[in-house]
Amino acid sequence: MRLAMSIPSKSIIFSSEDDSELRRGPWSVEEDDLLVNYIANHGEGKWNLLAIRSGLRRTGKSCRLRWLNYLKPDVKRGNLTLEEQLLIFELHSKWGNRWSKIAQQLPGRTDNEIKNYWRTRIQKQARYVKLETHRTTTGFLEFVKGLQMTRCLHRAQESSPSTISLQDQEIPLPFDGASHYSLFGIWTAPTTELTSQGAFNHLNQQEQNSDSEHNNASSISNSESVIIPNMTQPLGYNASQVQALDNSDFGISLCDGYSIYNNAYDMNALNLTATMDAEKMELPLIGCQISETNWLNMEFECSTWINDELWQFRNIQR
DNA sequence: AATTTGCCCAACCGCAGTACG
DNA sequence: TCGTACTGCGGTTGGGCAAAT
Incomplete structure (x- = not known):
């Protein structure tokens, strides 16, 4: 299972002089933790606000996608069953x-x-x-x-x-x-x-x-x-x-x-x-x-x- | 062993619909 | 009614990995 990589991808955009630049590409474990913890405390929704307040340098859209497709507890992993x-x-x-x-x-x-x-x-x-x-x-x-x-x-x-x-x-x-x-x-x-x-x-x-x-x-x-x-x-x-x-x-x-x-x-x-x-x-x-x-x-x-x-x-x- | 090829899938993008002030 | 922000959706891209060469 490929989990979030802690090694920054080359596709991740960051600026050495401006740390506020939005990140892209694969999520790191730290980012996942940040997002999960934030949602645990504040709930889902208002993704842009979440992105800002959580400290994640991601767009709200990216946060939402990561949560819904991967981090949400009821997301089922693994191969699809025959049914x-x-x-x-x-x-x-x-x-x-x-x-x-x-x-x-x-x-x-x-x-x-x-x-x-x-x-x-x-x-x-x-x-x-x-x-x-x-x-x-x-x-x-x-x-x-x-x-x-x-x-x-x-x-x-x-x-x-x-x-x-x-x-x-x-x-x-x-x-x-x-x-x-x-x-x-x-x-x-x-x-x-x-x-x-x-x-x-x-x-x-x-x-x-x-x-x-x-x-x-x-x-x-x-x-x-x-x-x-x-x-x-x-x-x-x-x-x-x-x-x-x-x-x-x-x-x-x-x-x-x-x-x-x-x-x-x-x-x-x-x-x-x-x-x-x-x-x-x-x-x-x-x-x-x-x-x-x-x-x-x-x-x-x-x-x-x-x-x-x-x-x-x-x-x-x- | 090195390189190529193809598959898988996470993540991104653009657009449309909806909510709200 | 209009403009803006937010949300959701479908399409697409590109990186990682394993198998093939």
Whole structure:
């Protein structure tokens, strides 16, 4: 655990002749103590005043951030649990990048922590997916197979709970760099159109509606989601489209049209022409075949699976 | 052993909303 | 009603560290 460093960072601004210069960068242990003691005696709030009276050469803003994200006693440290990952994923699908709102649902977790988690874990997986889909359809197929595997495990768990402990299982997913059954989830982005019948059914619809109007442009509300069944063309990328995405400064865009970097759904990316080879590809684990004309169904089924995974997993947890 | 690369996350920044005089 | 200060939020940056080369 990286704690506050007592060694001043080079980013800390100070002046040899003027000791009142504001400090920046990592907090020292002494500063932490000062802040904790002050708040213990005077309470939170009035951060600018606090910064002045406490003797800290920090801005009030910096003090507030340090307290809320690190020093506050109820701040939970350590890795996010599986349940927390699940909840983050679920809430992000609902609220988008409203980190503080998501954080409110995870006691002890800060918006900053959740934001960092999302950016690092999810982007890493997104890169993997992109890499795979760039070259072949293998990524998608592997992804689907991975899901199928997890579903089998879930079903086994349901039918014989004593034989398989999902909690203890390490279920490798092809798109997940980590070996754990983590909730990676970005792939599920296109599934929002399924929410009326999918995993997020249980979300309070009224709340969804009221929240959707607060969503900023960087996120997508359920009402804005793409209705895949209305599409007349199978999903898929052709080389030029993938190349176009590569050339984009936004970097990561997934085959579902979701861009990690700007956290938006690229509707244009969804309106793609069929480019898959007509040849059929075996999916042994799933026991079905995919042809060009089946890609739409494949996408749809995949969406359903993912929603099911979440839904079933929640049930298992309960 | 030295260097490079990539990941993680604390901290900062700018902006918007709110409270208050 | 206006101006200012405060607070909260989301996006971004950069340093530390460990793994890879």
